[in-house]
Amino acid sequence: MKIVSATPVNNGKQVDIEFENKSAYRFHTAWIRDASPSHVGQDFYRKSAKTVFEVDKYTAETCQPSESGEKLVVHFKNGVAENADSDEYVSSWLHAFAPHVGQPLNAHSELKEVLRGTGSVMEALHKNRKPWLADLKMPIFDAKELMESEEKQAEFLECMTDPGVALIKGVGGPESLETSVVGLPLEKLGSGIIGRMNQHPVRATRYGVMHAEARAAAAGADYDHANPLSMHADHSVYHGTPGYLQLMYQARGTVTSKVCDGIAVAEYIKENHPEDYELLTTVHVTHSSRNQIYAQDGAYRQDTASPGATFELVHTHPVITIGEDGLLEKIVQSETKRGVSALPYDKYERFMEAYKLWTKLVEDPRFICNFEWPEHSVVAMNNYRTLHGRAKVPAGMERTMIFGYFQKTIVENRYRFLRQRLVEKQSTMLNDRWLTRLPNQILSKLV
Ligand SMILES: [Fe+2]
Known part of the structure; x- marks a missing residue:
C-alpha cells in the first residue's frame, strides 16, 4: 500500500x-x-x-x-x-x-x-476450523521435507490448528531401544520444526517411553495394553494443560490407532443437546492423580534402584473451555484420570447425564477416524482439539511408542517466526527490522 x-x-x-x-x-x-x-x-x-x-x-x-x-x-x-x-x-x-x-x-x-491481548497469527485459521468426522483424510508429511523447508513447517503448524492431526512419515529408527536414546529421532524432529519439548516434572528425558511389554504395563493402568484407554486428551491432570501439541513416535512396531475431533462432538452437542452443552462448558470438573511412575534419578521406577519421586497433579476446569472469542479453546477429557469433582447439589444429576452423553459420543464410530500408524512415523496432534484412543497392537507385535509435548506459546511463536521468514525471503522492503516487535494482530496483515 x-x-x-x-x-x-x-x-x-x-x-x-x-x-x-x-x-x-x-x-x-x-x-x-x-x-x-x-x-x-x-x-x-x-x-x-x-x-x-x-x-x-x-x-x-x-x-x-x-x-x-x-x-x-x-x-x-x-x-x-x-x-x-x-x-x-x-x-x-x-x-x-x-x-x-x-x-x-x-x-x-x-x-x-x-487492540487487546497477545492474539495469534493463527487467528484467522483458528476461526475457520472445520469439524471432521470418521472419514477424515489424514494429512501426511515427509520428515525430511519438513526438516528442510520452512514453507512445509508453516503448513504443518497450520494443519495442527485445522484439522488438528497429521502423520509424519520417514522419521527413521532409533539407534537402540534404551530409554536415553530411543526418543532422539522424535526430539530431533520436534526441535527442528517447532522447538524444545515440554520438560516433565520428574522424568529425565523430555519424552516418555511406552513399551507393549510386561515391564511397562507395570507402570500403571495408563500403559496397560490389555485394557484400552477410552478416547482422551493428554495432560488432563496438568493445570493449564501445557501439552498443546503432542507428537507420538512409533519407534518399533506397526499398529492402527484412532482419533476424534473434539470440535465435531462439541458442535453436535451444542446443536442437539444445548442444555448439556451449557453444563459441559460451565461446570468445572477435577482431573487429578498422584504420579509414582518415576524415580529420583529421572528413570522409570522399575528400571532403577533410585528411590521413588512421587508427585501430585490437579487441574479443575470445564470439560469444554470456550475462549473469549466464543470459539472452542480446549477439550480436557480423560475418564481414567477424572478425580473427585465438587459438583453443586442442584446440578449434579443433570451434569453427570451431560458428561456421560459426551463420554459416549467421543467413542461413537461416526466421530472416530481409524488410521494406519506405520513403524518410524509420528502422529502429531493438537491436544486441545483432538482426542485419541489406545492403539490396536496386533497379537505378538512388540511395540515401543515415544511421546512428547509442546507448549502453546512455543508453537504460536514458532508459527509467527515462520510467517515472518516467508515474507522476509520474498520482499526487499519488509525485512526483519519491520516485521519484528509488532503485535500479532498487526503482523497478520503483513504476512
Ligand atoms: Fe494419551
Whole structure:
C-alpha cells in the first residue's frame, strides 16, 4: 500500500498521511518516531532506555513519499539544530498500523477497536476450523521435507490448528531401544520444526517411553495394553494443560490407532443437546492423580534402584473451555484420570447425564477416524482439539511408542517466526527490522 501524500500538521506534532486507496489518517509524530526500527540494535532490543523521554520533543518538519510512494521519509527536529535527522518508513507497515494508532480523516478510513491481548497469527485459521468426522483424510508429511523447508513447517503448524492431526512419515529408527536414546529421532524432529519439548516434572528425558511389554504395563493402568484407554486428551491432570501439541513416535512396531475431533462432538452437542452443552462448558470438573511412575534419578521406577519421586497433579476446569472469542479453546477429557469433582447439589444429576452423553459420543464410530500408524512415523496432534484412543497392537507385535509435548506459546511463536521468514525471503522492503516487535494482530496483515 503506497503513500500518496503526507503533511505535518499542528506545528509538526502530528502528520496526516493519505494512502493510495484514499484512506487517510492523522498519526502522532512521537508515535512515528518511537516506532522506528532505527532505535533497535542487531539484537532487536532498543539501543537505549532513555529515548522514550525524548521522542515527544520532536516534531515533523517535512514528510516526503519516496520510492514511488513505497516509503515515507520524515524529517524530524527538536529545536536543537544538530539533533535534526531523517528517518524512512515502509508505507505498507504504516498502513497496517493506521486504523489502530491513527485518527481516521475521511470515510475511506476505518477505526479499529482497541487492540487487546497477545492474539495469534493463527487467528484467522483458528476461526475457520472445520469439524471432521470418521472419514477424515489424514494429512501426511515427509520428515525430511519438513526438516528442510520452512514453507512445509508453516503448513504443518497450520494443519495442527485445522484439522488438528497429521502423520509424519520417514522419521527413521532409533539407534537402540534404551530409554536415553530411543526418543532422539522424535526430539530431533520436534526441535527442528517447532522447538524444545515440554520438560516433565520428574522424568529425565523430555519424552516418555511406552513399551507393549510386561515391564511397562507395570507402570500403571495408563500403559496397560490389555485394557484400552477410552478416547482422551493428554495432560488432563496438568493445570493449564501445557501439552498443546503432542507428537507420538512409533519407534518399533506397526499398529492402527484412532482419533476424534473434539470440535465435531462439541458442535453436535451444542446443536442437539444445548442444555448439556451449557453444563459441559460451565461446570468445572477435577482431573487429578498422584504420579509414582518415576524415580529420583529421572528413570522409570522399575528400571532403577533410585528411590521413588512421587508427585501430585490437579487441574479443575470445564470439560469444554470456550475462549473469549466464543470459539472452542480446549477439550480436557480423560475418564481414567477424572478425580473427585465438587459438583453443586442442584446440578449434579443433570451434569453427570451431560458428561456421560459426551463420554459416549467421543467413542461413537461416526466421530472416530481409524488410521494406519506405520513403524518410524509420528502422529502429531493438537491436544486441545483432538482426542485419541489406545492403539490396536496386533497379537505378538512388540511395540515401543515415544511421546512428547509442546507448549502453546512455543508453537504460536514458532508459527509467527515462520510467517515472518516467508515474507522476509520474498520482499526487499519488509525485512526483519519491520516485521519484528509488532503485535500479532498487526503482523497478520503483513504476512
Ligand atoms: Fe494419551
